[in-house]
Amino acid sequence: MTTFQPEPLPGEAPPADSVRPKDSTPQAPTSVSRLNETIRGFIQTWGSVWVEGEITSWNQRGGNVFGRLKDNVTDSTIAFRIWSSTRDRLPADLKVGDHVVACVKADFFVKTGDFSFGVSAMRHVGLGDQLERLERLRAQLRSEGLFDPARKRPLPFLPQTIGLITGENSDAEKDVHRNAELRWPQVRFRTKYAAVQGERCVPETIAALKALDAAPDVDVIIIARGGGDPQTLLGFSDERLVRAVAAASTPVVSAIGHENDHPLLDDVADLRASTPTDAAKRVVPDVAEQRALIAQLRARLTGRLTQRVTHDIAQLDQLRSRPALRAPESMLTSRAHEVELLVGRGRARVERGLESHVRRTTELRATLRALSPASTLARGYAIAHLADGVIVRDAAQAPASVPVVVTVGRGSFAARSEGEIAEAADSTADASPAGGAPGPI
Known part of the structure; x- marks a missing residue:
């Protein structure tokens, strides 16, 4: 192995046990621990x-x-x-x-x-410079309304196809697949691989986002990464990627890093998930929970219907127990009796009214007959009329030889006046028996 000999500082002697060139040869190499001790001794100076x-x-x-x-x-x-x-x-x-x-x-x-x-x-x-730049960019994007909650789109209840952007063979991909399929086994994925750090991260992620956003069968897109230090997550705060996510027509879920990681992508995405596992749980409903919810709703519906039917049956029984519905003919019978009584009362009142009016008519007829000139004529009196119809009321109206018409109880006859007669004759006529014929005119 290559020999290592640290240089002592000026005025200092090398450590007594330091590795010297003469102490190590291919035939007698020094140990790793001794080499590390030599390095440590040198660094401690x-x-x-x-x-x-x-x-x-x-x-x-x-x-x-x-x-x-x-x-x-x-x-x-x-x-x-x-x-x-x-x-x-x-x-x-x-x-x-x-x-x-x-x-x-x-x-x-x-x-x-x-x-x-x-x-x-x-x-x-x-x-730090990077943090300062990110804060300035965050403030600019917020002023443009890209972080406004009103522009965030709701996720579909049950996405048929989920678009996934992540690193190839990454733990994030496995976490999303495993948790989503556990919750809804029929879920489908369309995955686009992209670099999740470094220079290729931003362009590859944008290309994958555009491809999935253009796919008509993709209902939601997840961008997932398994965490890392802020230096490796800088690509997910790039302005180009943030604006591409804001312009996408498909809802986007950000699942970058862990709970404490907070790139700008989290602010512009329609939903921020703390981890890739959390993203799968929030995008895909749990089939067991949905079945339990359906069972609960069915039970509530059955209970409500049973309660309503029972209540209506009780009301129907109560209505049927009333006398009017138990014996409906009784109401007609009582009404018929009332009608019969009213008809009898009406007939009696009409009869009494007719009898009263007949009596009154008879009385009026008798009174009229008593006052009628015909009655007077029927008693033997007569009425003399001149030719012009004037009733003779004074003897002077009918001098001698004046024709007159005499009306008696039954008919009229013509006569001629002989003139006014003496007063004695009038006295004789007045002394005649009642009902006698009137004297000559």
């Missing part, structure tokens, strides 16, 4: 240094933090670790995307051969 960069990874495990810092100019990165005893002295709001300066000291793990930097101090400098 380095002092602490303050370094500036952007946090691109921040993972907490057992109170310790393991992450990476990136130089935004050259994209060079270093791995760092923060022990729990040091973490308590650092700002509590440190997170991915923060631009920081940190005091780091190199360390080399002999057992694994891993090289990293231990952090003894860290403080904010400002937002």
